[in-house]
Amino acid sequence: xxxxxxxxxxxxxxxxxxxxxxxxxxxxxxxxxxxxxxxxxxxxxxxxxxxxxxxxxxxxxxxxxxxxxxxxxxxxxxxxxxxxxxxxxxxxxxxxxxxxxxxxxxxxxxxxxxxxxxxxxxxxxxxxxxxxxxxxxxxxxxxxxxxxxxxxxxxxxxxxxxxxxxxxxxxxxxxxxxxxxxxxxxxxxxxxxxxxxxxxxxxxxxxxxxxxxxxxxxxxxxxxxxxxxxxxxxxxxxxxxxxxxxxxxxxxxxxxxxxxxxxxxxxxxxxxxxxxxxxxxxxxxxxxxxxxxxxxxxxxxxxxxxxxxxxxxxxxxxxxxxxxxxxxxxxxxxxxxxxxxxxxxxxxxxxxxxxxxxxxxxxxxxxxxxxxxxxxxxxxxxxxxxxxxxxxxxxxxxxxxxxxxxxxxxxxxxxxxxxxxxxxxxxxxxxxxxxxxxxxxxxxxxxxxxxxxxxxxxxxxxxxxxxxxxxxxxxxxxxxxxxxxxxxxxxxxxxxxxxxxxxxxxxxxxxxxxxxxxxxxxxxxxxxxxxxx
Amino acid sequence: xxxxxxxxxxxxxxxxxxxxxxxxxxxxxxxxxxxxxxxxxxxxxxxxxxxxxxxxxxxxxxxxxxxxxxxxxxxxxxxxxxxxxxxxxxxxxxxxxxxxxxxxxxxxxxxxxxxxxxxxxxxxxxxxxxxxxxxxxxxxxxxxxxxxxxxxxxxxxxxxxxxxxxxxxxxxxxxxxxxxxxxxxxxxxxxxxxxxxxxxxxxxxxxxxxxxxxxxxxxxxxxxxxxxxxxxxxxxxxxxxxxxxxxxxxxxxxxxxxxxxxxxxxxxxxxxxxxxxxxxxxxxxxxxxxxxxxxxxxxxxxxxxxxxxxxxxxxxxxxxxxxxxxxxxxxxxxxxxxxxxxxxxxxxxxxxxxxxxxxxx
Numbered sequence: 080x081x082x083x084x085x086x087x088x089x090x091x092x093x094x095x096x097x098x099x100x101x102x103x104x105x106x107x108x109x110x111x112x113x114x115x116x117x118x119x120x121x122x123x124x125x126x127x128x129x130x131x132x133x134x135x136x137x138x139x140x141x142x143x144x145x146x147x148x149x150x151x152x153x154x155x156x157x158x159x160x161x162x163x164x165x166x167x168x169x170x171x172x173x174x175x176x177x178x179x180x181x182x183x184x185x186x187x188x189x190x191x192x193x194x195x196x197x198x199x200x201x202x203x204x205x206x207x208x209x210x211x212x213x214x215x216x217x218x219x220x221x222x223x224x225x226x227x228x229x230x231x232x233x234x235x236x237x238x239x240x241x242x243x244x245x246x247x248x249x250x251x252x253x254x255x256x257x258x259x260x261x262x263x264x265x266x267x268x269x270x271x272x273x274x275x276x277x278x279x280x281x282x283x284x285x286x287x288x289x290x291x292x293x294x295x296x297x298x299x300x301x302x303x304x305x306x307x308x309x310x311x312x313x314x315x316x317x318x319x320x321x322x323x324x325x326x327x328x329x330x331x332x333x334x335x336x337x338x339x340x341x342x343x344x345x346x347x348x349x350x351x352x353x354x355x356x357x358x359x360x361x362x363x364x365x366x367x368x369x370x371x372x373x374x375x376x377x378x379x380x381x382x383x384x385x386x387x388x389x390x391x392x393x394x395x396x397x398x399x400x401x402x403x404x405x406x407x408x409x410x411x412x413x414x415x416x417x418x419x420x421x422x423x424x425x426x427x428x429x430x431x432x433x434x435x436x437x438x439x440x441x442x443x444x445x446x447x448x449x450x451x452x453x454x455x456x457x458x459x460x461x462x463x464x465x466x467x468x469x470x471x472x473x474x475x476x477x478x479x480x481x482x483x484x485x486x487x488x489x490x491x492x493x494x495x496x497x498x499x500x501x502x503x504x505x506x507x508x509x510x511x512x513x514x515x516x517x518x519x520x521x522x523x524x525x526x527x528x529x530x531x532x533x534x535x536x537x538x539x540x541x542x543x544x545x546x547x548x549x550x551x552x553x554x555x556x557x558x559x560x561x562x563x564x565x566x567x568x569x570x571x572x573x574x575x576x577x578x579x580x581x582x583x584x585x586x587x588x589x590x591x592x593x594x595x596x597x598x599x600x601x602x603x604x605x606x607x608x609x610x611x612x
Numbered sequence: 613x614x615x616x617x618x619x620x621x622x623x624x625x626x627x628x629x630x631x632x633x634x635x636x637x638x639x640x641x642x643x644x645x646x647x648x649x650x651x652x653x654x655x656x657x658x659x660x661x662x663x664x665x666x667x668x669x670x671x672x673x674x675x676x677x678x679x680x681x682x683x684x685x686x687x688x689x690x691x692x693x694x695x696x697x698x699x700x701x702x703x704x705x706x707x708x709x710x711x712x713x714x715x716x717x718x719x720x721x722x723x724x725x726x727x728x729x730x731x732x733x734x735x736x737x738x739x740x741x742x743x744x745x746x747x748x749x750x751x752x753x754x755x756x757x758x759x760x761x762x763x764x765x766x767x768x769x770x771x772x773x774x775x776x777x778x779x780x781x782x783x784x785x786x787x788x789x790x791x792x793x794x795x796x797x798x799x800x801x802x803x804x805x806x807x808x809x810x811x812x813x814x815x816x817x818x819x820x821x822x823x824x825x826x827x828x829x830x831x832x833x834x835x836x837x838x839x840x841x842x843x844x845x846x847x848x849x850x851x852x853x854x855x856x857x858x859x860x861x862x863x864x865x866x867x868x869x870x871x872x873x874x875x876x877x878x879x880x881x882x883x884x885x886x887x888x889x890x891x892x893x894x895x896x897x898x899x900x901x902x903x904x905x906x907x908x909x910x911x912x913x914x915x916x917x918x919x920x921x922x923x924x925x926x927x928x929x930x931x932x933x934x935x936x937x938x939x940x941x942x943x944x945x946x947x948x949x950x951x952x953x954x955x956x957x958x959x960x961x962x963x964x965x966x967x968x969x970x971x972x973x
Binding site: 174175178179182183184185187188192326329330333365368520521522523524534535538539541542543545546547549550553556560561576 | 634635636678679680681683684686687688690691717718720744745747748749750753755756757758759785786787832833835854857858859861862865881884887888890891
């Protein structure tokens, strides 16, 4: 028996005795199970397709053993559920794509992650074509079950339908327009089990300009891309493109910064003309590598000539201060021929700073060093800077008597130079006030101060220059703990303690004239009053 | 550490003498003699230089040399390494991938990381060695720029462990696997595991072997916070102890003065030293709270007691200090328990030689 409504659904069923013949298999089977089997065990509604729509079947047993089947049209609900599930899956995929790609700012890594996820979720194989230089394009290949490979190769984008357009940012060519047979061999990852059945070529939208194009391939044994998959591939590509563009922008900026910063970074110091130099710099902001402190060592033309050490501190910190340190360093470099007269150098620098658009001033120390007869002759001039400290062989720590006014503030600079000798094993330490004004300590909030620095240096007798520098920086850092700090720069100038200067650190070495001389002897300090401007 | 053979022992002893005398020239000669005697560079780096450096650490731990002398010795070793290895390795020597080696922020002991870098370079890796105390932002910027196969993080001082944890999760969040090494992570690498590092390596050779075997890539979408690895941090004891460190030290000094009369006669320098010792104790207490491991704290306080006695300061003062700290932290059950365990360990410690970190390296 079928009622009228059922007749509409099952027009084929005859009104006779044996309706089974033309009922859908799933319903017939369910009916047999119910009629012959254990009976009312099943509670879940049965469901299945009838004529392109989806029905739920509910059975009711009557007392005489007949079964009445209620068929309920569930097509729309099922469609809604399927759509929801696929949307949830897609949302999960897009979340994965975003968080994976957001985690890195490295372009090759992001390209690799993109094709890897594309083969996991969208296609059997994927190829990412990044914007090329000339005819050479960075290509990233992946296919299911294979490794990701990255190569840069000369290709002609016009040989793959839709690629040239995608790379220029035109709207993507509909998938159905691309004939899989037109795919050139370079677009197919090595090891991909062909032949290609269907293809999507989609641009990776970037910041105004495309970040590349993504090519998705399915082998002919798989089903072809549907229109909705085409749409989803574009959503995937949009996220990948945004991440790739961000990574590319970051890389470009980082490269520019690195190039510009190269000139501002403190130099590597070592042994020079029989004198040891070491320097260390810790900028105020840990995420920056440069700041308002600087140092340089300019080699004398030959071992008999003085080398010039400069250490200074520009008012302020961060990038602005660093730019001015660059200017000062360049100016001083140009003034090297006059380095015999510190006063003159400082006055010329002062004039240059006063006429520049910067309103900042600076303090600095100049130290001219020359090795003579085993000792190091030093000429020191401070322009408003903390006085250098000298660690003598007997453990005394002397504050050098040079003093003067800062540069870049007054019309003229007034300084007093000091001359002194370093005996073998003795060290002269130039430092910026970031060290002595480090605030912290076990009780918190206390200044490190010159006295603590001198006590620390008293333990550094005879130490190599780089060990003194590292020791001072470590003590200051430990004093600070987690606290904020100013830029901190330290340079040590040492008279080598033992042995001839040989090729220890890979530098070419020059013997100081009159070397070697037995170590020891009185630390001859011969301070004299410099001239005052 | 591998038991060095007779040949390396000889060179190690000679290098030790040169390093102790601050004599970089002789030290370099020793290493060149070693090369001439047929020792390979890896053996010289690890058994000879590494052996001497371990001894430097042991001598410092036993208070037989000062921190400044430790720095001087390390500087000599650094120079020797520079002299031993070609400054610019041949590009064609790079047969393997690229790795980054760095010390945790605030970690000044760079030599172990330097030795690992040199060994990896000898074995064909392209190594970016970032050196001592690498701030987190530098490290991550470097990873974004170079996309290495792995990061090797070194830390020797236990109090840098929270910083190490932060660095590990940051590296993993950008998708780069992390291998940790160094004394700070414990003799069995337990803290490296607790922090979710992909690997822990007890020494340079093990690190090389682990790299050759390959490290699993972390899942960058599984980014996490410290408290996800260490749920006990939710009790805020670590946070409170770190934040109140200056007040804790100040108050403990005041209270100690009442209960430990000799302190009243201390000079300013001695008083500052006591304050530094207390600050150190609070740092280790905080770290033990962070990793939730009493042993980290008891090891430190028993070592401190030994050092104090070497400085002729009775261990009783340390016990008093722990008591006073415990009174100030009475609201913190985990800290209180740690302080009690520390006190018990100091009180019951037998007369024993000063611990030798070489055995736990």
